Amino acid sequence: MTTTALPEGVPDPVEDFLKRRKKATINDVASLARVSKKTVSRVINHSPSVRAETRDQVNAIIARIGFKPDPQARGLAFRRSFLLGLVYDNPNAQYVINIQNGVLDFIRGSGTELVVHPCDKTSPDFIDEIREFVELQRLSGVIVLPPIAENRQLLAALDDLDVPYVRITAMPGEENTPPIVSSQVVSRDRMGCRAAAEHLADLGHRRIGFISGPAGYASARQRRQGFDEGLTARGLTLDSALIVQGEYTFESGYVAGKALLSQSPRPTAIFSSNDEMAVGVYKAAAELGLSVPDDLSVVGYDDAPIAARVTPGLTSVRAPIRDIGRAAADALLAENRKDSTVFDTALIVRESTGPADPSFKP
Known part of the structure; x- marks a missing residue:
């Protein structure tokens, strides 16, 4: 100057x-x-x-x-609190933390703060609870995480409150277009899961277990569809007997892993729809005396920090979750808001996957 x-x-x-x-x-x-x-x-x-x-x-x-x-004085002057709300009902704590860190990266030093609000989508007061949260905090904007980012009643309530909001979702295209107009940040989950299926097929695996995400989650549907597409491209299909539902938690991955590995013949590879469940599979395999990847190949999803910290390193589909959180805050606070920001996913190959044992007879 x-x-x-x-x-x-x-x-x-x-x-x-x-x-x-x-x-x-x-x-x-x-x-x-x-x-x-x-x-x-x-x-x-x-x-x-x-x-x-x-x-x-x-x-x-x-x-x-x-x-x-003074944030309070600014809030009084502009009839808003300079607070962003992060609303979620998601059992994957690491996912929520990564999104939160991305939002904080963007708003740091801006005078805007983040308020985190967990909720229970099964509660009869679910919508009213979030409505009260938005009104009491006089939020400048709301970031809604999956799976409640697809809840039409919630989105209608946010529209009714006239508060800007951004949805984080795994549903591109028409499936991702509600009757409400909002910004969205989309992760192309299918792309990375297709690559994961092709990777396992190319290693010679034919009996492959699949641990899905929770019922009703768009991410669970997208990841299953992508995996099916990858197998189809290699002339394979999933055996329905080798599909187990998980809940995106370590415990559910452990239970699902034990169920799959107790079958005869067992799978030679397991795809887990997130890394928390994949580490649960590691535990189940160890208890049954199976070695990863010599006896069992394992693939996860998210490429969370734990994927590079476990032994052997976990092959995982990388979703840039922190970047997604940063983009969601940007979409709320930028003067020229985008309707949609899309992030690709990609397979990160580590030591947890290897060739199928040619002597294994399914």
């Missing part, structure tokens, strides 16, 4: 202010920048109606005197 030098001997009003060690207020910023309080508010709230020169001048004063806007 270009500033006009003060004549020699004329005291700098900012230096004089700093000597008084007074807590800076918006009125101080307005006085020192020689603009109105309303102009300072517009600069703080990134209004496009302020000239660049004035904006630079106000921001320079804010930086020099260390002024920190």
Whole structure:
């Protein structure tokens, strides 16, 4: 910023202010920048109606005197709280944490904060509870995680509240278009799962177990469809006897893994619809004296941090979950909101998959 030098001997009003060690207020910023309080508010709230020169001048004063806007005062002035809500009913704690970290990456330093609100979609008060949460917090926007991101009643309630919201979903195309208009961040789950199926087939596996996600989850449907497509491309199909439903939790993966590996003949490979369940399969295999990948190949989904930390390293479909959270916050706070942001998924091959034992007779 270009500033006009003060004549020699004329005291700098900012230096004089700093000597008084007074807590800076918006009125101080307005006085020192020689603009109105309303102009300072517009600069703080990134209004496009302020000239660049004035904006630079106000921001320079804010930086020099260390002024920190009061979120509560801003909320009263603009009838909103400068809070984003993250609403979810999801048993996968690591997924929620990764989304949350992505949102925090984007809003850090912006004066906007995040409020996390877990809920129970099976509760009879589910919709009313979220409505009350949005109204009490006077949220600036809401990020809705799967599976409730596909709940039509919830979306209608958010529309009725006239609060901006973004849905994170695994459903591209027409299936992902509700009767409500909203921004969405889409993960192409099918793409990565197709690659996972092709990878196992190319390693010679023919008896493959599949642990699905919870019933009613769009991600569970998309991952199953992608896996089926990959097998079909290799001339294979899933045996219905080798399909077990999981709940996206370690415990459900362990139970499903034991059920699959107790069959005779057992599968030589298992695809698990998330990494938490895949690690549960590791435990089930170890208890049965099976080695990964010599006796059993295992593939997960998410490529969560645990995938690279377990031994052997877990082959997993990478979904850029933290980036998805960042994009959701961007979609809410950006001046030019996008209708849809799409992220691809890809298979990350590690040590948990290997060639099928040619001596194994299914």
